[in-house]
Amino acid sequence: MELTNFGAILSYADTIEQQDGAFYEWAAAHGSAALADFCTKSVAETKKFRSTVQRVKREQVTEMILEFIDDFESSGYDFAHNREIDHDEGVLREHLAAMEGRAVSYYTDAAAKLTGLPEVARELKRLATRHEKRRAALARLAP
Amino acid sequence: MTLPILQNFIDGEWCESNTGNHFEVFDPAKGQPIALVPDGTSADVDAAVRAASEAFAGWRETPPLSRARYLFRLKEAFEDQFDEIAEVLTTEQGKAIDEARGEVRRMIENVEHATGVTTLMCGYTLEDIAKNIDCYGHRQPIGVFGCIAPYNFPAMVPWWFLPYALVSGNTFILKPSEQVPMTQGRIFEVIDEIGFPEGVVNLVNGSRDVVNALLNHPGISGISFVGSSPTARYIYQKCGETGKRVQSLGGAKNIVAVMADANLEAAMPSLLTSFYGCAGQRCLSGSILAPVGDIADRLVAQFSDAAKTIRVGNGLDEQTFMGPLISGAHRDRVVGYIERGIAEGAELVLDGRDISVDGYEDGFFVGPTIFDKVSPDMALASEEIFGPVVSIVRTADMDEVVELVNSRDYANAACIYTGSGAAAREFKYRVLPSMIGVNIGIAAPMSFFPFGGAGNSMFGDIKGHGQEIFQFFTDTKVVIERWF
Structure with missing residues (x-):
């Protein structure tokens, strides 16, 4: 899907958080105690991220389109959530890290596309940072 | 397929119109009818004016901050229903969904601005205008106001007026465009949930007969209109004849x-x-x-x-x-x-x-x-x-x-x-x-600045929203006072 405007970009961000939250819920039931704890906290955190995305989408929209967005497609950020890897926690952790990497890339790139809306760009960069921190926390969980 | 028939909201209740005639409401993207809206009557208007008039005395005595609290609750409820309202708007009006979301945002911004009533509605005083005589001006609400809204901004335009009228202590009757009545229908469901006192805010669907009933009704103190210039001029003239306040915004080139x-x-x-x-x-x-x-x-x-x-x-x-x-x-x-x-x-x-x-x-x-x-x-x-x-x-x-x-x-x-x-x-x-x-292509004032043109684009003097809107919805009563 082409992401050509504010609404499309924020809607896709909402989709990312919704998908990732659901995957963390699944992963919480399939990892070690430490990973399960991390995933449970991530579910709650993802709800907050989603709430932030939805608030930004509501509050920062204008009825005037101030800039056009080119060369931005969701296909570059699609992620296949693999629910068949629970037998190997190391692989699951790497999968989660890749999932976080997708979010970091998306928010970073989306922020760069919305420079005409600095408040929105700031929130997206903030979300990129939060996902980056989560990716780093995942790395620290490695045995 | 049976189309849903829209209702009026009068005296805190959803009710059928007195009419047997209806217009089709279309989804303009599909070119298909999606609802029926009543072609309301003067009896509908009369019922709404009666309810609004009866509600006025209690509402004007409600402290301004208490009135503002209804708006705070309304704002929160609108945030919760934001996407649903935008989707209804796009479905019946046709505009792009981001434009609809932006319009709903602008609507909410008017609610937010109106909550400043405790500053914006203040009067003014001057001591010693003569020996031992002081003078002060109160801003008092006036009564029942009506709004006749256009089809191009079904959510936002009525809210250039409605929250300011209510928060100032007036009561209100809205007639949405018969081409796009569903958006305000959805919005009034939210109003219903908030629980304003009965009769404070009313919705009457219809077209020409409802417009003329609003213009001619002696129980209505003022009219806010947005639409084409010929109609804006007509409304301005009729309100002059019937002694109503009027702000009548017309077309453009x-x-x-x-x-x-x-x-x-x-x-x-x-x-x-x-x-x-x-x-x-x-x-x-x-x-x-x-x-x-x-x-x-x-x-x-x-x-x-x-x-x-x-x-x-x-x-x-x-x-x-x-x-x-x-x-x-x-x-x-x-x-x-x-x-x-x-x-x-x-x-x-x-x-x-x-x-x-x-x-x-x-x-x-x-x-x-x-x-x-x-x-x-x-x-x-x-x-x-x-x-x-x-x-x-x-x-x-x-x-x-x-x-x-x-x-x-x-x-x-x-x-x-x-x-x-x-x-x-x-x-x-x-x-x-x-x-x-x-270097801006749409010179749209936000809620805290006045909206309206000049010449044949605007009939009347006080424009939509902004600070001045409180003058439209209030009478400045001047008291000259001396104590012996």
Whole structure:
């Protein structure tokens, strides 16, 4: 899907958080105690991220389109959530890290596309940072 | 398929209209009816005025901060229902979903601004205007106000008035456009949930009979109207006859001047939005694009290249930039202007008449259209088209473009694109319209500034929202006081 405007970009961000939250819920039931704890906290955190995305989408929209967005497609950020890897926690952790990497890339790139809306760009960069921190926390969980 | 029939909201209850006649409400992207709205009667209006009049005494005694608290709750409820309201709006009006979301945002901003009542409604005092005599002015609510709303902004426009009327202590009757009544129907469901006292805020559906009943009813103290200029003038005259306060906002023929030193690349997105946003159905839409000097050929080439990239479709599709027009009749009217432009000798650069949108073959679409070499006396340059038709009138210099702006029948908005502060200042100083954009294509005042034009674009003196709106909804009672 082409992401050509504010609404499309924020809607896709909402989709990312919704998908990732659901995957963390699944992963919480399939990892070690430490990973399960991390995933449970991530579910709650993802709800907050989603709430932030939805608030930004509501509050920062204008009825005037101030800039056009080119060369931005969701296909570059699609992620296949693999629910068949629970037998190997190391692989699951790497999968989660890749999932976080997708979010970091998306928010970073989306922020760069919305420079005409600095408040929105700031929130997206903030979300990129939060996902980056989560990716780093995942790395620290490695045995 | 049986279509749902919309109801009125009077005295805190949903109720049937007294009429047996109904209009179809269309989904303009599909060209199909989706609901029936009653063609209300004077009896409906009378019931609403009775309820609003009875509610007035209690509501005006409610402390302003308590009245504002209803609005705080309303704002929260609107945030919760934000996407649903936007989707209903796009479904019946056609505009792109992001435009609908933006409109709902603007609606909420008026609620937010109105909560400043404890500052904005304050009166003023002066001691010792004579020996031992003080004077002060209270702002008092007046009674029942009515609003007659247009089809192009079904959520936002009534809320340029409604929250200010209520928070000032008045009661209110809204008549939405019969072409787009579902959005306010959804909004009034939220109002119902909030639980305003019965009769404080009322919704009456209908068309001409309801309008005339509102204008003639002795129980109504004032009218806020937004629509076409002929109707705005009629409403202004009728309110004069019946002794009502009135703010009556009409149509437009807005000119966007582009000076030779304008940064076209930076300007292009907002230029496109100005002319094609909401399919040109805004009273602030650009209608005439006026290159000034030797930028004309370059502007026409770049603007038409950009216009060709506009994606036309169902507004509910997130990828759509421009949705359909409001109705089949309006589409035919806009196409009629295109044909008239050809007949009058303007040069058709981009023709939107034969657009076909996959899956929406019955929708009321007209694609982006551009005429070059339009002369000021052509219908394209003098009449309000209210569609995605751009008329390029080439001008030689500042004097000519100012004359072009000031010789239109309307004086709503005007915009200038330039890199020169001096040119911008001269333009905004000399042109008659009272909403001006400098390197902005839609000169839309936000809720805390007044919205309204001049000349035939506005009848009355106090405009929509802004600080001044509290003057419209209150009477300043002056007390001159001495104690022995």
